[in-house]
Amino acid sequence: MISIENLFFSYTGAPPYVLSGISLHIRDGEYVSFLGDNGSGKTTLMRLILKLLPPTAGSVSVRAKRIGYVPQKNDYSGAQFPITVFEALNSYRKLLKIREKSAVEKSLDRVGMASFKNSLMGELSGGQSQKILIARALLGDPDLLVLDEPSTGVDVHSQREIYACLRQLNRENGITVLSVEHNLEAAIANSTLIYHLKDGKGHLCSPEQYAEEFLNAKGSARHA
């Protein structure tokens, strides 16, 4: 589904590169969490996959009929915007040229937020607005879902609900999920693969492998 070949990226077009020689292949139906320190290039890689940024060198190819995107909550300045949940989703439905009017209700139902249809987006809690953004991303039944730190600023109970929803979408509906994560526990529990980014380079491994490597690294740091 996603094929990245020898990807280089820098915001100025010249070295130093944020991403340096990334090659990554992701098959349909995977749930991949992208981990790494702040500034390691996780969000930049997502933006390249979403074609919001052009690669400096190399290529990114995405084979998906429809991509659903859930932005990072910190970047999301829409809280003060006067818009209801229905308006936010219905306008997006129109942009996606989805004719079925009931698509909005169906999408809200999938994340258990149908009763919030007439609420203002700015009046929702962190967890509720995150679920609404997932509902928006699910409009038109995407085959690829891209999320940027879905549990940032969300309480523990809502985090559980969000990850349960993502797991269900991935395991039962076969939607490929790419999620930038800072929540290590959630990444290990839900992902089928983990892509760790460090100094502009990345490596792909299973969640079990990653947990082992992480614990070993933590153990060596304690002994040092």
Next chain:
Amino acid sequence: MLNFTFMQNALLASAFIAVLCPCIGIFLVLRRQSMIGDTLAHASLAGITVGLAAGQNPIIGAFAFTSICGALIEFLRNYFKKQAELILNIILALSVGIAITVMSSGSLHASADSFMFGSILTVTKLDALLVFLLSALSVLVVVFLYHQLVYIAYDEEAAKIAGVRVRLINYVFSVLVASAISVSIRIVGVLVLSSMITLPVATALQLGQGFKKTLIFSILFSVIDIMLGLILSYYLNVAPGGFTALVSVAVLVLVLIGKRVRAGLRAAKNR
């Protein structure tokens, strides 16, 4: 008052302006670009002076030059990505420079003063017709691009991912802003024009409604502001632009007071 032809023309043109300005203003305010309105209002003065110097209709001159400046603002975003506020200073320097140079050259065939403060005496039948045509066309474009404009203002990245041609629509939007400014300038005047674009929206935002209702309330407040401003300025024999701005501020203050009183009453009820 209604027996005078100039007043009929002014009221007719004002009604169109009252609908058009908030339709554009709501997107400007929510994109945090309300200062663009002020800059383009000054840019329109350059178009007016060039139009008058060329012996053409000043509204057409204002529309043409303001459209060019609106498109220039979009174009300059590529070069000043991190200093966007500088773009407005550049456009302001260019347009005020042109306006002052033309005005001081003595080549104007008429006075540009009425465009600074607004005037109801100078609105001709042709002006009213032009205002109607530009307003109707602009409102139709807003209706046609409604969902795209809402999403570019609300979440530009999501709009891009959904396939919206953000750049193109931003250019179209700058022409719409130019249109709103050029049709309003005759009555409201350059100096307070941006208040007509932003204040009714600022007032409607206080009501805490969704997008569509905020837009409807913006139009309602705009109609109240302009009509009241126009009628009262006629009886007080003052410039309509300045007085309309004062009415807009008064309506905003009244809504803020009403909001505070309502919150107080609710709190008292819950105690």
